Amino acid sequence: MTMDNIQQGSDPVFERLLAARREEVVALQQKQAKQLADLESRGQAKLASLKESLPQELRNQLEQQETKGEADAAQETDAAVAEVSEAAPAESTSVQAIFGNVTSAAAVGWLTPYYGTVHGSDGTVYWQGYNPGNIDASCFANGSGSGLFGTGAGSFTVYVDWWFSFTAPQNRNYSHTIQVPFNGFYIVRADDGWFDSKEARVNISLTSRGYQYNYKPAVTNNVLSVGNDNINVNDRFDGWRTMYYSDLLGADRAYLLVTAALYVYARGGGSTAQLNFADGSANYLGVPWVYVD
DSSP, X not given: OOOOOOOTTOOHHHHHHHHHHHHHHHHHHHHHHHXXXXXXXXXXXXXXXXXXXXXXXXXHHHHHHHHTTHHHHHXXXXXXXXXXXXXXXXXXXXXXXXXXXXXXXXXXXXXXXXXXXXXXXXXXXXXXXXXXXXXXXXXXXXXXXXXXXXXXXEEEEEEEEEEEEEEOXXXXXEEEEEEEEEEEEEEEEXXXXXXXXXXXXXXXXXXXXXXXXEEEXXXXXXXXXXXXXXXXXXXXXXXXXXXXXXXXXXXXXXXXXXXXXXXXXXXXXXXXXXXEEOSSTTOEEOOOXXXXX
C-alpha cells in the first residue's frame, strides 16, 4: 500500500484548505438554520390564521392534536434504539480480502485519511485530528405540534470530512475508488393523520472533491434515503459504500476531500428521525480507503 506521510503542521496548503472548508461548513449551517426559522415563522402565522377561522370545537381538536402522541413516541424510540443497536453486524474482513490487493505499476495505490473533522449543524466541531481512526457520529431530530404549514419541524446535519493526500507521479487523469465503511442504524417514525401534517426522513450522502492548485468539480452519491408521512422503520445500515471520482492532475501534491453528510428531519408531534453510528462498540464510521490509479 502506498501512503504519503505528511508531518503535522508542515503543509501550509492543507492548513488553508482546512480553514476554507470550515468557513464553507459554517455557511451551510447558517443557511440551514435560517431556512428552518423562516419556514417556522411563516407557518406559525398561517396556523394562527387558521385557528382564528375555525369554530371553537374544531380549534380545540386541532390543539389536542398538537400534543398527542409525543410521550408514547419517545418510549417507542427508546425501545427501538435498544433493539436495533444490539443487532450488531459481523466483523468486516480485511480491506485486501474485500477489494483485492492488485496494484498496477502506474498506480498510486491505497490511501488512508490524512486528517478528519466531524462538524455539527449547530456550529460545533465534535472532533478533528490527524490520522483518524473509527469515528462516532450520530444525529437526531424530533418534531412537535401539528406540523401544519411546515411548523414544528426539526432537522440536523452532521458532516464527517476525511482528507487524503498523495503525490501524483505524472501528468495525467487519475481515478479514485472510494470505500467508506458504515456500522450503525436508523430510526424513522411519523404518524400522519387527520388535521395534522407529520413527516420524518433520514438521508446519507457521500461527496468527493479533489484539489490541486484549485478545487476540482465535486461528485455526490446518495447512499441512504428513507422517509414518509406515515412510516415506522428501524433498521441497521452496515457495510462498505463505494463511489468513484476522477480528476486531471499534474506531477505534484494533490488532495481529496471525502464527506459523509448525515441528515435527519422530523415534523409534527411524535415524529422522530435518527442516524446512529455512535452508541455501543459495534456502531461507528470506520476508516475509509481510497485506491488511486
